[in-house]
Amino acid sequence: MDARAKYRKLGRFSSKFSSSRQGGGDRFIPNRAAMNLDIAHYLLMAAPRKEKENNSGISLPGKGKGAYREILDRVLLQNRTRILEFNSKPSAPTEEIFPAIFFDSPSNHKGPLKNKRYIPQSSERILGAPNIERDFYLNLLDWGKRNILAVALRNSVYLWDASNGSTSKLVTFNDHVSPVSSVSWAPDGKHIAFGLSNSYVQLWDVNSNRPLRTLEGIHQSRVGSLAWNGGILTTGGMDGNIVNNDVRIRSHIVQKYSGHHMEVCGLKWSGSANKLASGGNDNLVHVWDCSMAASTITSNRSPWLHRFEEHTSAVKALAWCPFQRNLLATGGGESDRCIRFWNTDAGNCLSSVDTGSQVSGLIWSKNERELLSSHGLPHNNLVLWRYPSMKKIVELNDHFSRVLFTTQSPDGCRVASAAGDETLRIWKIYETSTVGNAASKGASTTPFASFSAFTTIRMNSAAMLGRLPGTAVYKRSTIRMPKHELGGFQNSPYGCFGQSPAPNSGNGVWRTLVHRRQRLKNYIPQSAERILVYLWDASNGSTSKLVTFNDHVSPVSSVSWAPDGKHIAFGLSNSYVQLWDVTSNRPLRTLEGIHQSRVGSLAWNGGILTTGGMDGNIVNNDVRIRSHIVQKYSGHHMEVCGLKWWGSANKLASGGNDNLVHVWDCSMAASTITSNRSPWLHRFEEHTGAVKALAWCPFQRNLLASGGGESDRCIRFWNTDTGNCLSSVDTSSQVSGLIWSKNERELLSSHGLPHNNLVLWRYPSMKKIVELNGHFSRVLFTTQSPDGSRVASAAGDETLRIWKIYETSSVGKAASKGASTTPFASFSAFTTISSFNGCSSSV
DSSP, rough: HHHHHHHHHHHHHHHHHHHHHHHOOOOOOOGGOOOOOOHHHHHHHHHHHHHHHHHHHHHOOOTHHHHHHHHHHHHHTOOOOOOOOOOOOOOOSSOOOOOOGGGOOOGGGGSOOOOOOOOOSSSSSSOTTOOOOOOOTOOOOOOTTSSSEEETTTTTEEEEETTTOEEEEEEOOOOOOOOOOEEETTTTEEEEEETTTTSOOOEEEEETEEEEEEOSSSSSSSSEEEEEEEEEEEEEEEEEEOOOOOOOOSSEEEEEOOOOOOOOEEEEEEEESSSEEETTSSSOOOEEEEGGOOOSSSSSOOOEEEOOOOOOOOEEEEEEESTTEEEEEEEEEEETEEEEEETTTTEEEEEEEEEESSSEEEESSSSSSSSEEEOOOTTTOOEEEETTTTTTEEEEEEOOOOOOEEEEOOTTSSEEEEEEESSSEEEEEOOOOOOHHHHHSOOOOOOTTGGGOOOOOOTTTTOOOOOOOOOOSSSSEEOOOOOOOOOSSSSTTTTOOOHHHHTTTTTTTEEEEOOGGGGGGGGSSSOTEEEEEEEEEEETEEEEEEEEOOOOOOOOOEEEOEEEEEEEEETTTTOOOOOEEEETTTEEEOSSSSSSOEEEEEETTTTTEEEETTSSSEEEEEETSOOOOOEEEEOOOOEEEEEOOTTTSSSSEEEEEOOOEEEEGGGGOOSSSSSSSOOSSSSEOOOOEEEEOOOOOOOEEEEEEEOOTTTTOOOEEEEEEEEEEEEEOOOSSSSEEEOSSSSSSSSEEEEEETTEEEEETTTTTTEEEEEEEOOOSEEEEEEEEETEEEEEEEEETTTEEEEOOSSSHHHHHHHHHSOOTTEEETGGGGGGGOOTTTTEEOO
């Protein structure tokens, strides 16, 4: 049978078979109901277009286009390759058009959506850090594996246990080896290393509270950076050298890295422990491969793996990425202000972001793809960034001075920051994580495991052990702080941290740190709702509590000493004025019915106490007689916030929240209360802000200086005889106080926002002699010592500072020789004294 016959036979068989299935017919007919003409048209046109692209040499970059087309074919075309559809097949339902792997957005991921994370804008805890070194190049803060935070405060190192809030002092070093320049916990959390300013490194066992050994001969000067890698302690010094020290063996120096020609201020080992990053004051970043370093000290120079020179300022901030092993982040200093990201395999810069502020620290999140940066001038804050977009998530702005040191808790949820404002703040960035818990389960090998084999341990005789003598309990946490032997509020319940007798930055500031009473509740026996008044004796540095007021009369709104220095007056918020005898520590009388609301200003004129209230009234009170109200001055229509009598006691100056300055002549005032309004001698309306600062010139009887508030910022000088303005100077800052020198033709002004400082001016040229910038918040109150040589200032940073402006003057001594008349000389004639049950005294 030939081929044609076989084909006919096969055709008949096929026809019969298909007739039996489909009920007749010898052809396949396309089923148009099962066809999609649009898809068919696309497939017809796609083939020549694809051929054209191939012929023209066009290639689609990457896998993204190919993956995208495959998904479209699978979902929209059901993987069809045929143009005509002969059989209609049910299409399988698709769960989603684009799989979650195609986009990074969490909203496209399968599974339940995460709750939106809340990051508190304020710190969770605030701890005092007095005398902390304000040196950008040091590393004085570290958080250990056992949840203990270590901080170096000049000569001493303190430990704060975050699990229970307890604090202890570990060590105090003598002056010839201190201050401490770096602190770093060992991986086991039981041992800690300190870099010292005399080039030594000391190792301590925290459990036994004893030194283990002192490493010498490493550097030529201070050791400002430390980094652990198992049993290897890497040190960076001011001499520019980096040294690996094996603390388990006697000859501890095993490797050296030389590449920096200025101080090494940052060191970080990578997570894999095979790469070391270093940053220096020479603006350089080096990446070192430990396998390339010399194994012995005989070869003291090893080539770096990479050197990055793009930064234009000192590099202290270094951070290895926990989720991408070859990614390193670095931050530059004040003249650079950039965060840069480096590929340490290829040695190139991946990206850079200008933060607009000095970068002092970088911390990668252990939980999210986020980076936290800490900053110095001008922003003085912390910023959380989303990586790699580097969009700001949140800014944390509680610090008043540049943030110098940061460290992360073991679980990665919290960050501690220490700043030049002498506070240490704990920030809760994330919820509780399993990272730290999992890590804590693994028993890490202590780097001192074989250390007990030593028969002799070299101890530093300069170290002295001691316990913290004082405790200060803050609003949200408890911390014990040291009381220094140098005087200054040593017995104060304010929890003073000490006084530095040496001049600070050449300005001769005696710094005394105090805290608001509300933050030190259990240091005070009375209820936390009470307000207290304290006295500090500048001659011996002793402090005593004079009085505690209850809530219904407090807070105290003004304080003023009587001319004799034995009695003091307090203006209260309930409109009362209370007089106290400091010698006997008892109240003398309470003056009532003077004002309708709080008494914000007081001024003495012999036995006359002048009061200014929120009601705008000024009242003269003779404290020696029962009917104490003798004169009233009415002219302000808002609160009187400043009062000053002239030295001859015949003129009174007043400033108010109504931006007005009045000069009153006491001879023009009514002698009795029957006439309650006396005309002012002069009214000055030039100020455009509240006037609190007033000062009569001691060397020119008719000269008055006044300072305006935040919207005015000017110091104006007035001739109170003629009533005209002599001159004016714009200080560009809120003026909160004015004090004339008793010794020179100079004027001291105190300022609020934005400068928060004190300025000494030469009069009448009004040229600045010096600016005193110790405060971190606006200066609110100032006063002068009796001899005129010192000035005390109190600010919103909760510190009271004593400034030595002049040498000891004979003015105060001469004045003290004269017996001033006590305003209470005839007070004993009273048979009944109005008692005041809103206070309690302590002897």
